Amino acid sequence: MKFETSEALFLESQNYFPGGVNSPVRAFGSVGGAPVFIKRASGSRIFDEDGNEYIDFVNSWGPCILGHGYPPVIEAVREACLDGLSFGAPTKKELILGQLIKECIPSMEMMRMVSSGTEAVMSAIRAARGFTGRDKIVKFKGCYHGHSDGLLVKAGSGALTGSSPDSAGVPASYTEHTLLASYNGETSVKDLFEQFPESIAAIVVEPVAANMGLVPPSPGFLEFLREITTRYGALLIFDEVITGFRMGIGGAQKYYNVIPDITTLGKIAGGGMPMGVYGGRREIMETVSPVGKVYQAGTLSGNPIATAAGIATIKALMEQPEIYTGLEKKASKLVSALKEALPDTQVNQAGSLLSVFFQTTPVVDFETALTSDTKKYAKYFHYLLDHGIYTAPSQFEILFLSAAHTDEDIETTCNIIKEAARHL
Numbered sequence: 001m002k003f004e005t006s007e008a009l010f011l012e013s014q015n016y017f018p019g020g021v022n023s024p025v026r027a028f029g030s031v032g033g034a035p036v037f038i039k040r041a042s043g044s045r046i047f048d049e050d051g052n053e054y055i056d057f058v059n060s061w062g063p064c065i066l067g068h069g070y071p072p073v074i075e076a077v078r079e080a081c082l083d084g085l086s087f088g089a090p091t092k093k094e095l096i097l098g099q100l101i102k103e104c105i106p107s108m109e110m111m112r113m114v115s116s117g118t119e120a121v122m123s124a125i126r127a128a129r130g131f132t133g134r135d136k137i138v139k140f141k142g143c144y145h146g147h148s149d150g151l152l153v154k155a156g157s158g159a160l161t162g163s164s165p166d167s168a169g170v171p172a173s174y175t176e177h178t179l180l181a182s183y184n185g186e187t188s189v190k191d192l193f194e195q196f197p198e199s200i201a202a203i204v205v206e207p208v209a210a211n212m213g214l215v216p217p218s219p220g221f222l223e224f225l226r227e228i229t230t231r232y233g234a235l236l237i238f239d240e241v242i243t244g245f246r247m248g249i250g251g252a253q254k255y256y257n258v259i260p261d262i263t264t265l266g267k268i269a270g271g272g273m274p275m276g277v278y279g280g281r282r283e284i285m286e287t288v289s290p291v292g293k294v295y296q297a298g299t300l301s302g303n304p305i306a307t308a309a310g311i312a313t314i315k316a317l318m319e320q321p322e323i324y325t326g327l328e329k330k331a332s333k334l335v336s337a338l339k340e341a342l343p344d345t346q347v348n349q350a351g352s353l354l355s356v357f358f359q360t361t362p363v364v365d366f367e368t369a370l371t372s373d374t375k376k377y378a379k380y381f382h383y384l385l386d387h388g389i390y391t392a393p394s395q396f397e398i399l400f401l402s403a404a405h406t407d408e409d410i411e412t413t414c415n416i417i418k419e420a421a422r423h424l
């Protein structure tokens with residue numbers, strides 16, 4: 001496979017963008033080589049500027065759950081464009097999307113739309129602090145909640161991939177209220193509540209951790225978080241930016257039957273367009289301006305094109321619940337193939353989410369995730385890429401399946417995984 005055009009574009013892009021990219025993981029920093037520059041995508045396939053074709057398991061990091069260019073979504077966007085791109089005023093489409101989201105996730109009694117997952121979580125935390133009158137938040141090592149200052153502590157994902165878990169440019173005083181706990185580590189959470197019984201506003205958690213590779217919650221962990229936050233008068237925030245509409249139409253909260261106070265959405269909620277949402281109990285959300293004193297705004301919030309894409313995507317998912325059983329089946333096939341081909345690895349799965357860790361000890365939290373052999377992952381990644389399988393360029397990201405992946409796509413992928421194993 002030739003990558004000449006991508007290589008040239010990457011070189012030139014470095015004169016314009018730090019590292020040649022507009023989001024760090026895209027730079028292939030942890031796997032080496034030049035990123036492939038994407039020209040277009042269709043269904044399960046993505047095509048680069050050199051004319052190479054890949055089966056895509058990134059799917060824009062999740063949003064394209066229906067596959068690329070799903071006709072009803074494209075049609076909805078096309079129609080919306082003709083009516084104008086942005087008005088900075090309320091629209092009926094926002095109401096329709098809000099109604100659909102609440103129907104799928106009833107705990108989001110009232111919500112606010114923003115333009116990214118980062119904004120959604122940042123704003124949710126502000127609302128939680130405003131509502132409780134408390135300053136501290138608990139986050140888990142290895143969970144990623146976007147790049148807002150207070151959350152860039154042991155943040156996983158790109159921050160981890162770049163081997164700088166914490167960021168320069170964030171004053172220490174900005175993160176002094178961010179308390180760190182261990183994912184799946186109940187004791188670490190208990191200790192924090194005992195130390196700060198009356199000053200923790202909220203726990204923010206990815207109900208299925210998907211930014212340190214995939215780490216599912218241990219049985220009882222989410223129930224424990226629900227119980228301890230209630231007991232201490234703190235709020236529970238589920239960051240469902242990945243799991244929302246992915247672990248089923250009701251998100252991880254329905255899948256595990258644990259209901260948070262606030263939920264954040266992104267990725268799938270915009271069907272491939274920039275969109276974030278945060279919402280929860282009415283009394284909490286009514287602390288947000290203009291009703292309450294928690295200020296939060298956005299010029300392009302609830303953008304008509306993004307809402308059109310979100311509505312079409314969520315409607316399609318609601319109308320075809322079999323998509324989720326299909327996704328899980330495909331995921332399980334991949335998991336079996338990975339386990340068989342790579343016996344010296346750990347394969348984690350939750351619903352249709354999965355990832356492979358190059359190590360022999362079980363991965364249950366940030367520390368265990370970090371012991372993976374990232375060099376081996378890089379070799380595996382490049383073998384797949386060279387053979388037309390596009391996966392995440394980092395050990396600490398996961399595989400995203402879509403409804404467009406055919407049985408044949410999965411079969412092909414399983415075979416290439418087997419070949420890759422022989423070349424490692």
Ligand SMILES: *Cc1c(COP(=O)(O)O)cnc(C)c1O
Nearest residue numbers: 116117118144145146241242266
């Ligand atoms: C992607 C992600 C975010 C950030 O969303 P952006 O749209 O990239 O700002 C927040 N939380 C989780 C769990 C994510 O996976």
